[in-house]
Amino acid sequence: MSNLSLIETARDFNRFYTNFLGLLNKAYLDTPFTLTDARILFEVGSHDGVSAAALVRDLQLDPAYLSRILKRFRAEGLIETSPDPADLRSQVIIVTDQGRETFEELGRRSNAQIAARFDRLASGEPEAAVSAMCTIRALLDPAAKPAPAIIRAHRAGDIGWIVQSQGRFYAEEYGWDLRFEALVADVAGKFLANFDPAKEYCWIAERGGVNVGSVLITNSGDGVAKLRLLYVDKSARGLGLGKLLVDECIRFSWQKGYRELSLWTNDMLETARAIYVKTGFRLVSEERHRMFGPEANGQNWMLDL
Amino acid sequence: MSNLSLIETARDFNRFYTNFLGLLNKAYLDTPFTLTDARILFEVGSHDGVSAAALVRDLQLDPAYLSRILKRFRAEGLIETSPDPADLRSQVIIVTDQGRETFEELGRRSNAQIAARFDRLASGEPEAAVSAMCTIRALLDPAAKPAPAIIRAHRAGDIGWIVQSQGRFYAEEYGWDLRFEALVADVAGKFLANFDPAKEYCWIAERGGVNVGSVLITNSGDGVAKLRLLYVDKSARGLGLGKLLVDECIRFSWQKGYRELSLWTNDMLETARAIYVKTGFRLVSEERHRMFGPEANGQNWMLDL
DNA sequence: CCGCGTTAGTTGACTCAGTCCACTAAATAC
DNA sequence: GTATTTAGTGGACTGAGTCAACTAACGCGG
Structure with missing residues (x-):
């Protein structure tokens, strides 16, 4: 609301x-x-x-x-x-x-x-x-049909947008507190601060000039890439953007010579999980946590490249 | 016509x-x-x-x-x-x-x-x-008077908004690169992660439900408070919001027992500087830098409480 | 203070924009 | 071939909004 x-x-x-x-x-x-x-x-x-x-x-x-x-x-x-x-x-x-x-x-x-x-x-x-x-x-105007979505690299303001949209979304939807937004800000901020174009990337899905989705690849070392902050805005769900973003990540990681692609998510995010399963990720571990207030089930997923 | x-x-x-x-x-x-x-x-x-x-x-x-x-x-x-x-x-x-x-x-x-x-x-x-x-x-509307701005504490999404709006603004206006947005994300993210309600605060200026300004007070230790990320959106300038936000900071810092209030800014931000001068800050040092691409003149200001 | 024009509000009488229902005929689904 | 849906029409109605005529109070000039 x-x-x-x-x-x-x-x-x-x-x-x-x-x-x-x-x-x-x-x-x-x-x-x-x-x-x-x-x-x-x-x-x-x-x-x-x-x-x-x-x-x-x-x-x-x-x-x-x-x-x-x-x-x-x-x-x-x-x-x-x-x-x-x-x-x-x-x-x-x-x-x-x-x-x-x-x-x-x-x-x-x-x-x-x-x-x-x-x-x-x-x-x-x-x-x-x-x-x-x-x-x-x-x-x-619903008839002013939405412009097609495009996927591009991040620009000024995009990292902030990621923090804002996810901070707000998880607060509204799952009651997560500001610690979650802090985590997103930390991840996104560190990504920007230590950005290594040779091994890392940020994709922004944009439609009609408005950001509607995002995902990051960061370098975890030891040939492991980490997929982070996958998000598709409410208004753009059901268009396959999530899958597209994950595919981009897999292609990029493979191409940059990573050995593995890992990610952390929470099990109530059904749609995301379905994408991970479909693209070949396997669940390696999970643990209950209360990092952001309400209890949740954190999961680590992994994909061999 | x-x-x-x-x-x-x-x-x-x-x-x-x-x-x-x-x-x-x-x-x-x-x-x-x-x-x-x-x-x-x-x-x-x-x-x-x-x-x-x-x-x-x-x-x-x-x-x-x-x-x-x-x-x-x-x-x-x-x-x-x-x-x-x-x-x-x-x-x-x-x-x-x-x-x-x-x-x-x-x-x-x-x-x-x-x-x-x-x-x-x-x-x-x-x-x-x-x-x-x-x-x-x-x-x-000839009778329209702009909605009054209100100043409130931060909520979910606000920290992200700060990063986004400032990242975009400084990029567009002064050509600063993503390192600036990274800095903002870092400052804002750390604020949120280590938030100490007893000594720190974030004010958001909002008008008609839209965020139009922000400022943070963070604890620098040794009785020194730091004013950070002062920002007023283009659409809301000239209303004295910047002054209001700084006044809030001063009152808060004084009330929480800080000895000094310090801040870092850049000299091309004339309006902000005018506010600092008016509220009694004094310039303690400045140095040229290229932290964000174009050359700029960073300044440290200080106010005894 | 008195008249005179003006303003606030009311009532009667009306009209016509818009609605609801029932129907025909063509198209489409099964 | 039958059943259901869709395009369009006419009959009957209703009620939102209008216009004109009125009462009562105000306010200004003399």
Whole structure:
């Protein structure tokens, strides 16, 4: 569960924006269209040939209601419909010239309105606002489909991100205390401080500019590599990123001449364990511990390379 | 007139958010309240003693409509009204205990809804979304006053945040390499690992649920406290947070019986230096170094307590 | 103090956006 | 070939929101 004051702030913003959009939409009162009419007209105007069913889905309308509105639009000569040859139940909607004119007129008014709003801002401010809008949209719009994940080496800030995300995750999920975050900070910090590019590496999985996963290989000496801090963020699970990161580690360790790859984990991390099993690791030992508060079962795994 | 594609993007966002809010507001269908009811109840619940006229103004409602809704609320025992002694035309609206319960229940549901939405996001993304919301609000809402910052002790994830934000900031701003982030991780990690609540502390400045600043006090022994990792995020500068954090440190160090407070900084950090001077620190030594790549001027400062 | 324009709030009368249900026809699953 | 799902439509309704007309209190100028 996210931070409460974060949520309060978001609610506050939503109240504000409800109001703001309400004001903007009042402008449709000058025209014979309701907000819903305008949304439909916009959708039809910008995606020529949509079906009514698609509109119902995208705009979350009642089919009967939409049907009536389309009927009215048809009567007013704004659109024409014809059955879809590929599916005779369905019909494709196309805008007439007059419909297009109306659509564009609505667009002009809407633009003018926003332009008027933006005109009151200082230079650079509209850009800042729009960029913030894009941020929100990318985060909250499920249809703005997530960019594909990529895996790359670590950069400034990434080690901190590892500490933060894991510290927070294990605290929220398993009630581990700050000693765990301390351990992560220690491991990650030492990795960075003594980083040996010839034998060590840090992979960061990133999606749309946001970090969503990580893993480290550190040198334990004696030809043993250690896989550490494997983590995939909640938002990116089920994409096979964990497996991908572990595969990277195995390939890297083999290539750098390590003899063995070892790792330490805790048994409640089922998904991780499944990956270790699948990639050929074997369990060498386990011990119960209370290193971070609640009791847990630490496990050492090993892979011969 | 602003850039056209900027406006198009803003319109696009508005369409998306109209939809988004529409979805959120569907949830009120579970309750006997409409969106308008909920907005009114929220306003009344959070500003006890408002007048109907104020509601009409703030929520842009029809007075007749509001009057009827208030009448209903009164009948249901959610609110009570009494004439305003200062203006007998007007009436003050106060919520009854039952009304407050309802108000809080609505709040809980609304929170849960947003929490559910946020749960699908990656760690750090809710913060990013909310911070973008604040940006928009600050720009578009003439009445918006920035959320007040609060200063609190550290929690899970905060130490990682310190490492990440400073690692990234110094890399971007001054081109410092990963050795700096390693140093921060080391300092922060050791702080957490050896944390002694009797002599040490970490303050996090938070605004609207987003971390915007930090500072640590660590024990250097011999009655010397060390102020470390002072940082205020770009988005929150100019609010005096840096001064506030340093003041906290001084008060804490004095109270815990330290003799001296020392710190290490670099001279290109003008704002920080100004704070140190103002709070009575004196420069004891400086040396040029290349610890993090580019040449810099490290300084040791000291304050007698 | 009186009139006159204004503001706070209320009631009556209405309308029209949006919903629910039942139905037809085509498509798809089994 | 039958059963189930999906696309679209019309009938019937409801209730959120609007508009106009009203009362009562305020406040300003003379």
